[in-house]
Amino acid sequence: YWLKEKISSMDWKVFLEKDNESNWYTVTVPALPGCISQGKTRKEALENIKEAIALHLESLAESGVPLHSDKEVTKVSVTV
DSSP, X not given: OOOOSOOSOOOOOOEEEEOTTTOOEEEEOTTSTTOEEEEXXXXXXXXXXXXXXXXXXXXXXXXXXXXXXTOOOOOOOOOO
């Protein structure tokens, strides 16, 4: 759908990864390509991604880019 009005609350699946060298956390949002943030702690990274998501959605709305909410994140098993 097109994001034309302000959404009061919406849940997003995020991918949280800790860099073993820097000990920083990186968070990405699979449903929003290019939406990424970081933090020194897990808590800080998750708070930062909330702001990044809000800004990303605002940018999409201003550009008239459709928001595809039908993407799904799941796990698969691969045997090697």
